[in-house]
Amino acid sequence: MNVSEFSKHMGVNPHTVRYYDKLGLLDDVYRLPSGHRYFQEKDIAWFEFIQRLKGTGMPIEKIRIYAALRKEGKKTLASRQDMLKEHSAKLQQKIQIEQQHLVKLNDKINLYQCALDGKISLD
The missing domain is CATH 1.10.1660.10 (Multidrug-efflux Transporter Regulator; Chain: A; Domain 2)
Known part of the structure; x- marks a missing residue:
């Protein structure tokens, strides 16, 4: 094509x-x-x-x-694997940070929902 x-x-x-x-x-x-x-x-x-x-x-x-x-070719397999391992580790770290951000964001959403439901007062 x-x-x-x-x-x-x-x-x-x-x-x-x-x-x-x-x-x-x-x-x-x-x-x-x-x-x-x-x-x-x-x-x-x-x-x-x-x-x-x-x-x-x-x-x-x-x-x-x-x-x-x-x-x-094949003679670079170990080098390519190392590159992918390094990238994988960085990606895993980024995912963990993003998950922490998501937890905090959802906490704030829940806080606002409690305020909207009249369960708490946000002044």
């Missing part, structure tokens, strides 16, 4: 696909003799993983490093 079809399939703007390609994240996408990109099933899984890393807060520069290591 071409960039337009691929972007529709992935639910992103074609500019996003081209931007990722420009950054070198899609270097292994098949190129037609005309230079146009031709996306295959394997590209869908890789693009989804890029989106997942981005969605979990991994900076683009780190994703670029990960992509470069991936391109080098």
Whole structure:
């Protein structure tokens, strides 16, 4: 599929696909003799993983490093695993902080509900 079809399939703007390609994240996408990109099933899984890393807060520069290591093959498995472990630990810490924020937010919501129900007075 071409960039337009691929972007529709992935639910992103074609500019996003081209931007990722420009950054070198899609270097292994098949190129037609005309230079146009031709996306295959394997590209869908890789693009989804890029989106997942981005969605979990991994900076683009780190994703670029990960992509470069991936391109080098099996000899970089340990390095890639280390990167993902580090990112996982940071994400876990962020989730714990967000959960604490959620508890405090819900406490405030409940406080307001008690005031609205006349159970307490907020002056």
